[in-house]
């Protein structure tokens with residue numbers, strides 16, 4: 391496959407300068423200055439096997455595929471609070487003072503642009519650093535102009551946009567989302583079903599920039615945006631970074647299913663105290679997140695295919711805003727399983743995780759892989775990046791693949807396919823070949 395070269399600056403356009411974004415920027419700076427190695431990131435630390443096991447070819451992913459260099463990333467952000475990235479990071483409370491001070495010069499120079507914001511979509515936030523415009527179309531044009539200026543000033547060769555702003559309220563696709571024509575008319579008539587995240591996505595795609603959705607909002611998961619992505623030959627992917635509890639779920643569930651163990655109930659609850667937790671304390675934003683978190687088990691267990699094991703599974707997800715915890719979330723899972731002759735057993739998981747520490751490397755990988763996809767001419771939904779999402783976008787009519795290990799195989803095989811290497815199928819014939 392022909393892949394355009396990775397030379398020049400890559401603009402990383404991010405709506406949302408909060409906990410995850412500032413942790414991402416500080417971490418990239420730490421890697422560049424040799425203070426950290428990119429833990430948690432497949433693009434920085436991962437290796438990929440090529441050919442037969444006997445060949446011993448296991449290059450680093452970043453040496454195998456032509457990814458953008460970290461030194462070529464230039465961050466451009468928007469937020470409804472005017473704080474620079476250093477102040478925002480301090481408020482987010484994720485990083486230690488030592489790490490913050492080390493990254494201070496890199497963070498301080500990042501000042502957000504004013505947000506496109508609508509309080510109806512995120513009820514718990516009150517900021518005043520917001521764009522004003524005649525209508526939503528005018529706001530989209532302002533974003534396009536800003537992106538153009540940012541690219542010119544920073545001598546940007548290519549951009550990607552990644553939504554790392556707050557979770558918007560739950561909405562379903564409606565008439566205005568059905569085609570690009572209807573969507574553009576809706577922008578001009580200020581249709582209330584067009585969310586701010588959609589205005590950013592529209593501005594990005596219209597400018598020939600791929601879009602990644604790190605939150606569970608609908609955003610690009612509508613026909614109008616798929617049409618625009620297709621028209622502009624741009625990749626899109628989403629939704630909702632797979633971190634914390636859902637990551638654990640999609641690690642454990644495929645294992646239980648592989649061994650034909652039944653599951654009667656799965657209760658998940660969390661406490662978290664960061665701004666994301668505060669936003670999710672609003673029932674409408676929580677609903678968007680809840681649906682995103684709940685989808686995975688149904689698709690992994692396939693209760694219609696394995697009714698005896700999973701048809702009665704009771705799945706409940708709770709998120710509790712609890713300020714003392716800040717970003718150090720605690721997630722509990724109680725899993726009621728049953729095995730041979732129907733005997734019940736229980737699994738308890740208590741994951742003391744750090745939300746933004748898990749999310750930042752996911753964001754970095756998505757930025758680098760989506761840029762790779764645009765240079766490889768891959769347009770539309772990038773299902774091979776499902777590995778990173780709680781609620782993977784799929785082409786209409788297909789069910790999403792949630793099993794982390796199938797997702798990983800798909801991701802790695804896509805990289806092999808891009809580089810004209812043999813796909814690894816783990817078939818029996820492969821096995822015999824390996825021993826020859």
Ligand SMILES: NC(=O)c1ccc[n+]([C@@H]2O[C@H](COP(=O)([O-])OP(=O)(O)OC[C@H]3O[C@@H](n4cnc5c(N)ncnc54)[C@H](O)[C@@H]3O)[C@@H](O)[C@H]2O)c1
Nearest residue numbers: 406408409410469505555556557605631633665666745749
């Ligand atoms: N941390 C994780 O593990 C994780 C996992 C999956 C998804 N996410 C999602 O990532 C997003 C960011 O998480 P976070 O912990 O950094 O949250 P955060 O609250 O710290 O940061 C979000 C920022 O977005 C800003 N914002 C809100 N609406 C905006 C708009 N329209 N335009 C520009 N800025 C806007 C807010 O002011 C805030 O500064 C959330 O939607 C969250 O649900 C996070």
